[in-house]
Amino acid sequence: MLFFNVRFKHLLLFFLLLMSSWVSAQDTKKSHTISGYITDGKSQETLLGASIYDVATMKGVVSNNFGYYTLKLPNGKIQFRASFVGYDPYEAVFDLRGDTLINIALTQSNQLNEVTVTARAIESNVKGTQMSTIELPVMQLKKVPALFGETDVIKALQLLPGVQSGTEGSAGMYVRGGGPDENLILLDGVPLYNVNHAAGFFSAFNSDAIKNVTLYKGNFPARFGGRLSSVVDVRMKDGDMYEYHGNFSVGLIAAKANVEGPIVKGKTSFNFSFRRTYYDLFTAPIMNYVAKQETGNKNSAWGGYYFYDLNLKLNHKFSDTDRLFFSFYSGDDKVYARVKIKEEYSDSYYNTGVNSYEKMDIDWRWGNRVAALRWNHVIQPNLFMNITGAYTQYRHYLGAEIGQERTYYQQGNTSTYSESIEMGLNSGIYDISAKADFDYNPFENHDVKFGANLTHHTYKPTTTGVHLKESDDDYQYSFDTVTGSSKIRALETDLYAEDNWSINNFFKLNAGLHFSTFTVEGKTYPSLQPRVSLRALVTEDFSLKAGYAYMSQYIHLLSSNAISLPTDLWVPVTGKIIPMNAHQVAVGAFYDWNGFEFSVEGYYKKMNNVMEYKDGASFFTLDQTDWQDKVVMGEGWSYGIELFAQKTIGKLTGWVGYTWSHANRLFNRPGQELNFGEVFPAKYDRRHDLNIVLMYELNDRIDLGATWIYSTGNCATLAYQDYHGLPNLSSYSYYSTIGHIESRNNYRFNSYQRLDLVANFHKQLKHCERVFSINVYNALVHNNPFVVIPWETYEYNPYTGETVEKKVLEQVCVFPIIPTLSWQYKF
Amino acid sequence: MKKQVILLMAMMMLGLTSCVKEVEFDGEQSESLLVVNGLQQVGQPARLCVEKSVFFLDAKKDCRAKDVQVDLYVNGDFKEALQVRDSILTEVYYDWTEEGEVMKERLLYAFNYCEGQYVLCAGDRLRFEVRSSEFDDAAEAETTMPDMPNVISFDTVRVDRVENTSTYTVYFSLTLDDPLGIDYYNLCPYDGLVGFSSSDPVFADLTSIEVENLMGESSEYYAYGPINVFSDAYFDGKTYSVSMSAYSWGDEYYEPFTLEVSRVDEALYQYKRTYDAYQQSDPESLLGMFTEPVRVYSNVKNGTGVVCAQSQPVTLVLDFIINY
Structure with a gap:
């Protein structure tokens, strides 16, 4: 607490100095505010991150997450310019004499787009204070090859330096040595807990519904909090205010549709997207047909797996100062199976028989719901307010019912025996939150953001209900029980303030403070988190940047190491499990040259109280051990260098990203040792990661894309030496063999390499445009390891006639090569 | 089992072809370790099983280390060198040959069994030094013989x-x-x-x-x-x-x-x-x-x-x- 007080005093002093600088920063010359919304000229879709600036002084801002901007400039002649990727810039020259409202509608450019990873004039690669931040326009992602042709924002992020995927095909993200639970994934500002479908092979985001994705992997602005390693800010499309549009596409495993348009022209719009896999629609009837054919219609079997996403956004414009948004997302995965078996046996001689009926029902589903109501209000031209009320939930349910009924008859008498067991396993997390965010432009050169957030969390770790029934003519037995951890309720508060301050032409500073508290089980954890980043503009094309961020995290994901499963469990800090926190420093150099952008960043991240399962613990949560007794806490640190070069203009665009990194863990607290208290590499510690992404626009009708990925193999724990255990430990273990594990994560899989290709063929039909795509995932058929297992086989020796035991190392590869065709119709 | 489950899950989820292939171990192959096991009991002589560990991809059953020598120190003083003998465990199995079913014997496990003569007492601090000509360094282990429970x-x-x-x-x-x-x-x-x-x-x-x-x-x-x-x-x-x-x-x-x-x-x-x-x-x-x-x-x-x-x-x- 003393440390907290000392640090708080220092930060208070820092803020007082900052406030005094605001006062001194006020020019003697009178200044006024230019403000307004910046939108697409055709659809009125707001444009986020557009640059608005005075060309003469290069003073400017970028539009916020709602397309609103506010720019304070001195009175006089202004050479006003607004620009956004893929749009013709808007320019106006006028004499600024008072506060001015300019709503700008940009028109889409016919020229070749500046693509993929954007540079902004004001907050560009070189000129912005922010580093370790990358914005992905979703429209361009469709030119990047994708697994099954399903454009995936999370997988696109994995192609950037500093971001690593988990296993083959997985949508898990490991940012700068952090864990998969250390990423704050926001959908329209609301946290989404489970971002995976199908064990992580797909992310929960339907690209048709998404407008913009921004990744922060370090130097986090003060407005974000709650995770250690990254923030992925995903914004849904608002919907066209004037015209109806849509598209429908069919791929190898999923079909999806998107439609948007006005409800009241110019006032209210909607955007609706739906995606569903349809693999089960074919497999379930086939399975049932086979079962019936084989048993003469006696048995039936019906089962499959699917996932769906539904996105809805409503947007109403009351006036130039007031807007209301409603966002809704629902996504579920479901595994279902229903098996019925009928058997009859009779003996006519003895006049006896048995009729047996067995059934099994499995219902396993998991998914997210997110709903948010948002009100934008311009209080005054230089003060913008956004109020959000949101609900988010992640729920996992596994239900199974197994039963049988037998009727025995003998000499005219019948007796019946039946038994059934029903089991339900539930877990989930439910959040209700209220949030207020303000954008304030009090003085020239200062762009201030501040706000507050209050979230009520309800965590339901795992409850298991079992209902057992058994009966015959004379006997009845029934058993009911519910076991598991009880609900945990917690209250989280966040306060933040940050200032993006142009000190002079050379220095620009983004300084902020995030204060949060988390109250759980009668205990409150406070955390004061300073954030600062500084840019030094050496030349117009070259800058140096440095930054520091302190982050705290109050929830953990209990997860398997290899794959993302619905049994992965979000759990909060408790009286026993304390919050994680991380310090991260980063430095970088940024250079723009003739349509190319280059950057090099170095980082060091120290993480405290990171959590891992104990040796031998299992995330298989059917046992009675409290989850808190299965985990241990320790330290982690990571460091690395990221190189990034991209070409944004021309027919050929794309980027090359390379990461050299180390990520380590140390669990040496008394009673919480892992690896006998020695340092070991983190699961996804990889020395090298190289991604090359190329997109080529051959002509108006054909565009091509290719990605090539190389990375060091994942770590795994493998016992290199076998020996026999202590004899007579127990009757069955006399010959037991023990694998000697030298160290955790001591073995590395083979390196990972993959070449993906895509070709998109566009054709304008009478009423719509058709896009036919050919995707080839892993075109070089490289056997990338999903998992490597030591395995015992038996080999027959024809010379000796003996069958001998042989041990081998087997590598399972999930996707040898996946060619995919898909069709999309846009209207 | 693990392999099949992973494959099944992948197939169930995606219905796609997967593949399994045998891979060469290209990690840093570690050296064998000298393995020393033994539960010492008060009132009994010291007993140890000594063997050498085998690389996990080798199906080797004979784990005997060469020239094993075990010294016992009690309360810091050399007490005795344990007697070392081979212990070979075999099992009988039946194999079908041209001559019909034939009983055969195969090696299950072979190790070095070591036993002393000194009868261990409660409170003795034991230290074992185990050497083998196959290993440069002696393996060492220490323990103290506990008192009877009350x-x-x-x-x-x-x-x-x-x-x-x-x-x-x-x-x-x-x-x-x-x-x-x-x-x-x-x-x-x-x-x-x-x-x-x-x-x-x-x-x-x-x-x-x-x-x-x-x-x-x-x-x-x-x-x-x-x-x-x-x-x-x-x-x-x-x-x-x-x-x-x-x-x-x-x-x-x-x-x-x-x-x-x-x-x-x-x-x-x-x-x-x-x-x-x-x-x-x-x-x-x-x-x-x-x-x-x-x-x-x-x-x-x-x-x-x-x-x-x-x-x-x-x-x-x-x-x-x-x-x-």
Whole structure:
């Protein structure tokens, strides 16, 4: 607490100095505010991150997450310019004499787009204070090859330096040595807990519904909090205010549709997207047909797996100062199976028989719901307010019912025996939150953001209900029980303030403070988190940047190491499990040259109280051990260098990203040792990661894309030496063999390499445009390891006639090569 | 099993082709380790099993190390060199040949068995130095022979007839007077007491590998083998009664319950704990697929294995009365 007080005093002093600088920063010359919304000229879709600036002084801002901007400039002649990727810039020259409202509608450019990873004039690669931040326009992602042709924002992020995927095909993200639970994934500002479908092979985001994705992997602005390693800010499309549009596409495993348009022209719009896999629609009837054919219609079997996403956004414009948004997302995965078996046996001689009926029902589903109501209000031209009320939930349910009924008859008498067991396993997390965010432009050169957030969390770790029934003519037995951890309720508060301050032409500073508290089980954890980043503009094309961020995290994901499963469990800090926190420093150099952008960043991240399962613990949560007794806490640190070069203009665009990194863990607290208290590499510690992404626009009708990925193999724990255990430990273990594990994560899989290709063929039909795509995932058929297992086989020796035991190392590869065709119709 | 489950999951989820291929091990191949194992018992001579570990992809069964030499030091002084002999275990199997079914014998396991003559006493501090011409450094292990436990009583608490059966559940308790300091105990059931179960908190550290436990039906510890160790962390320096229960098989099979109670060293406790967890994490088992890997405890320097100690046991007999 003393440390907290000392640090708080220092930060208070820092803020007082900052406030005094605001006062001194006020020019003697009178200044006024230019403000307004910046939108697409055709659809009125707001444009986020557009640059608005005075060309003469290069003073400017970028539009916020709602397309609103506010720019304070001195009175006089202004050479006003607004620009956004893929749009013709808007320019106006006028004499600024008072506060001015300019709503700008940009028109889409016919020229070749500046693509993929954007540079902004004001907050560009070189000129912005922010580093370790990358914005992905979703429209361009469709030119990047994708697994099954399903454009995936999370997988696109994995192609950037500093971001690593988990296993083959997985949508898990490991940012700068952090864990998969250390990423704050926001959908329209609301946290989404489970971002995976199908064990992580797909992310929960339907690209048709998404407008913009921004990744922060370090130097986090003060407005974000709650995770250690990254923030992925995903914004849904608002919907066209004037015209109806849509598209429908069919791929190898999923079909999806998107439609948007006005409800009241110019006032209210909607955007609706739906995606569903349809693999089960074919497999379930086939399975049932086979079962019936084989048993003469006696048995039936019906089962499959699917996932769906539904996105809805409503947007109403009351006036130039007031807007209301409603966002809704629902996504579920479901595994279902229903098996019925009928058997009859009779003996006519003895006049006896048995009729047996067995059934099994499995219902396993998991998914997210997110709903948010948002009100934008311009209080005054230089003060913008956004109020959000949101609900988010992640729920996992596994239900199974197994039963049988037998009727025995003998000499005219019948007796019946039946038994059934029903089991339900539930877990989930439910959040209700209220949030207020303000954008304030009090003085020239200062762009201030501040706000507050209050979230009520309800965590339901795992409850298991079992209902057992058994009966015959004379006997009845029934058993009911519910076991598991009880609900945990917690209250989280966040306060933040940050200032993006142009000190002079050379220095620009983004300084902020995030204060949060988390109250759980009668205990409150406070955390004061300073954030600062500084840019030094050496030349117009070259800058140096440095930054520091302190982050705290109050929830953990209990997860398997290899794959993302619905049994992965979000759990909060408790009286026993304390919050994680991380310090991260980063430095970088940024250079723009003739349509190319280059950057090099170095980082060091120290993480405290990171959590891992104990040796031998299992995330298989059917046992009675409290989850808190299965985990241990320790330290982690990571460091690395990221190189990034991209070409944004021309027919050929794309980027090359390379990461050299180390990520380590140390669990040496008394009673919480892992690896006998020695340092070991983190699961996804990889020395090298190289991604090359190329997109080529051959002509108006054909565009091509290719990605090539190389990375060091994942770590795994493998016992290199076998020996026999202590004899007579127990009757069955006399010959037991023990694998000697030298160290955790001591073995590395083979390196990972993959070449993906895509070709998109566009054709304008009478009423719509058709896009036919050919995707080839892993075109070089490289056997990338999903998992490597030591395995015992038996080999027959024809010379000796003996069958001998042989041990081998087997590598399972999930996707040898996946060619995919898909069709999309846009209207 | 793990391989099939992964493949099945991938196929079920995606219905796509996967592939499995044998890969060359291209990691840093580690050297063999000198393995030293032995449970030393008060009143018995020192005994060790010595072998060398084998690379995990080798199916080698003969684990004997060459020229093994074991020196025993007691309380810092050299006491004796243990006698070393080969121990070869074989099994008989039947093979079909042109001549029909033929009985054959094959090697199961061969190691070096070492035994001394000095009879170990409570309080002896033992140090073993194990050398082999195949290893540069001697493996070393130390342990101290514990005192006998102070058992106050061994009582029947209750006997319940199991409904609709001729068996009985016998609830009994063992009362110990525990001295201050960290102590470890072992319970070894035998004769009429084939095994026991207990939900006593002293067993909370031990992992039972019963499926019933995993499925949430019970949180009890099930004892079948001779090593059921627990620490006094729960009752250090106090008198404590450990609760257990077991099945009796009725009058016709009546045999009194016999339990051996001994004190053991920390090495045995840590070994048993990690060994049980290791068994659950077997990568070839279904559960192992979802389980974190485990390093089994070792107190052998320059090698692996465990050298641990056990006091002379107190043998307790429980002659209970069945209430009809």
